Amino acid sequence: MSFEKPPVVIDNGSFSIKAGFACDNHPVSIFRTIVGRPNYLHGSYGKEYYDVYIGDDAAVRVEDLELSHPVVCGRIVHWDNMERIWHHIFYRELKAAPEDRAVILGCAPTTPMQEKIKCCEIFFEALNSPALCIQPQSVLSLYGSGFTNGICVDLGYDTTDIVPIFEGGLVNYAHIQTGLAGNQISDYIKQQLNDRNLGHVIKTVEDIERIKQDCLYVTECCAVTRKEYSKKYKLPSGEEIDISLEAFMAAELMFQPDLVKGYKTNYVPLHEAVVNSALKCDSELRTQLYDAIVPCGGLAMVPCITKRLADEIENMVGRPVTVLSSSEAYAISWLGGATFAGLPDANKMWVQKKQYEDYGPKIIRNKFL
Known part of the structure; x- marks a missing residue:
């Protein structure tokens, strides 16, 4: 199936969402999958005007906002906020009209059929997309690496x-x-810093994510001395703290969770x-x-x-x-989506808006089973 304009590829993640055009070799936009509303509303939405913040705009105002995470463990749990994020992607991030663009949507491998049907409902009825293809992120990651097995x-x-x-x-x-997963590793780092009376280092989620990105490492052999793998983290104030133990043990959790935790884990x-x-x-x-x-x-x-x-x-x-x-x-799952859009065999995987209008959920079950 050929389209007049390159399809939009959206990789729905629990922590961040990636979006861009299938003709590109990198996402145009990557931002946090969160929606924030002023916390003074106390959930009484709709009674007065207020600003809604999405993605990184919400993350920097975390103290003033009530945050919603529409994707939890790969499942969409808040559809109104998810629709807001998709709308934001088209009109603010990509600056593209959704009615002009087919969409490839990456979802979790455990996504149930009812969730896929709801996604189609939003893209076809609310956003007026001409065509949609929903693929598991795991499959797209293989495509992004050049493999099908x-x-x-x-x-x-x-x-x-x-x-x-x-x-x-x-x-x-x-x-x-x-x-x-990453959430448990973040909790471990936070706990270890608190035990050392360094809890003031962690003020926001971004702080601990920065520690993970800058300091975390895995050794080829865990029999190394601390001196060989010393890690220091520079605080915004300019002060440096030694987090060698946290940087080593947090990553080691993935391979030896029981040993790191000191008790039997699941x-x-x-x-x-x-x-x-x-x-x-x-x-x-x-x-x-x-x-x-x-x-x-x-x-x-x-x-x-x-x-x-x-x-x-x-x-x-x-x-x-x-x-x-x-x-x-x-971003390899997103790259796989861009690769998938150009495959000749992918033609049969798209659901067109007219097919959805003619057959409803039946065509979605046939295509995305």
Whole structure:
């Protein structure tokens, strides 16, 4: 299916949302998936005029706003706010009319059919989009890496999803969640700093995200001295604090959660989850799956995580594996959407507005099952 103008690609994330045009090689806009309203309203919306802040505009006014997170654990939980964000993407971020643009929407692998139907309802009836294609973020991440077979390791903010992909389709019965994601790592860092009476360092979510981005690292071997991997964090005041322990242990949580926490947790170590997911698949597929393990999401940007993951998996399975690394792992799902838009075989995956008007939810179930 060819369109007069390049489709818009939107990657719906729990922490951040990425949007841009399929003709580009990078998202035009990346911002927080939050909507903020003045906290003096106390939920009494609609009785008086007020400003609504979206994304980073809401994040910088966190003390004055009541924040809503429309996407939680990959599921859309507040549809009015989600619609506001999509509207904001078209008119403020991309400056494009939605009635002129087909849309590729990346969703979580666990998204139920009713949620996909609701997405179609908003895009076709409220935004008047001419066509829509909903694809799992895990599949798009494989496309963004140039593969149709492999294992997607989606290291998100709310969930970590391990999903095998075969011939561009989810192997749903082998899907595993580790129970530990960016949110739990943030909580661990915050707790450790509080225990050291350094809680004043963390004033907003952005502060702890900055620590994760600047200081977090994974060692190829955990038997290193603190001196070799000293990490300091510079406060806005100019003061430097030593966070070597937090930077090391927080990332190590992904591989040795019970050891770091000091008690039995329900978290699945990352490498064990990948191997267990592959073992659920047919033995004939495992070679192809192990040859394309694709980490994506914000935590996939942690230095050395791909090398450590490859070493741990190889120690478990006794054979070489390929864990792909990317300097844009945080946006690889979006890049996959842009790639998918140009594939000839993708034509049959679009739902056109006229088809939706003629057949309703039935056509959505047929296309996006």
